[in-house]
Amino acid sequence: MPVNRKVMRMRLLILNEKANLRTEWHPTLRASILATIVLVVYSLGVSWITKLAVLGSYGPQVPAPASIPHPDEKEYVIKETGRAHDSWTHHLVYGKPSPDVDDAWYKLIKPFNTRVPADRYQASMGNRTSVRVEDGSYNSDYYVTLTVYHELHCLMRLRWFLEPEYYSNKTWQEQREDKSAMGHYRHCVWSLLESVLCHGDTSIRTFHWEPNKPAPKPDSLAERKCVDWDWLYKWTTEHSFLLQDKLLSHPVYGRLDENLM
Structure with missing residues (x-):
């Protein structure tokens, strides 16, 4: 035990x-x-x-989208937009149709046709092709246009739409019956809509009260980060050419020397 x-x-x-x-x-x-x-x-x-x-x-x-010039090269400014009587753009829209206003628009979109060196184009666009500039060089430039100039072209066309008697010698009704012209206008509205939605500008627009109106009224002024237009216009002008320069050649129809605008 x-x-x-x-x-x-x-x-x-x-x-x-x-x-x-x-x-x-x-x-x-x-x-x-x-x-x-x-x-x-x-x-x-x-x-x-x-x-x-x-x-x-x-x-x-x-990934950053293809852009020429490259986004890192662009110059930006902070500016206040919407000052109706202090802005040259206000005159482009509200000015009565005249040769002077038309010349201002044509000057604005003059750099529409842009040429980009082949190495620069290929670095930005990869395998996507475009028409080549036929200037006799071994590795010729590519023919492009910056989207901003296509949008300006559309705005100019929409301005024509507002003045059919002056720009097309047509009445409103005759203009509406022109299917080709109306198709172009709708294309422009769609293009501008896509651009607005793409960029989604989030700068602030404010409101104010007026003594004799019950609803708040929106203010036109807005502080925005903008591309320095003078810089961009200078850049594209230095890289642009005129169709009259006969630098584009169709494989079948040959040299192009007419303005497409």
Whole structure:
């Protein structure tokens, strides 16, 4: 029996030790593991956020669209737009049809036809092709137009739409019945709509109260970040040409020397 009591005491000691491990060591172990997991997750989170910050965005990285000139080269200005009587653009829209106003519009869109060196074009556009400038050079320039000039062309055409008697010698009804012209106008409205939605200008427009009107009236003035138009116009002018220069040649019809505008 003495031996049996000794064995039983040993068994009790072992059971007590196991119980101590369950009640004391296991919580400590669980806490350590939990702390380690939290530390690892935190470290990964900090590393990921730092990476995103370096990339400059917390969202998916969207590749920059093809642009000539490259976005990094553009010059920008902060300016206040919407001053009706202080803006030369106001005269282009509200001025009565006249040779002077027409000349101002034609000057505005004169750099429509742009030529870009082949290496510069291929770096921006990849495998997308365009008409080449036929000037006799080995690796001739590409013929393009910047979207802003297409949009200006559309605005000029819509201005013509407002004055059918002056620009097309037609009445409103005759103009509406001209399917070709109306198709062009609708194309322009659609193109401008897509451009507005694409750029999504988020500059702020404010409102004010007027004594004799119950509804708030929107203000025209807005502070906006704009491309420096003088700089961009100079850039495109330096890279432009006239169709009358006969630098474009159709594979079948030959040299083009008429203005398409």
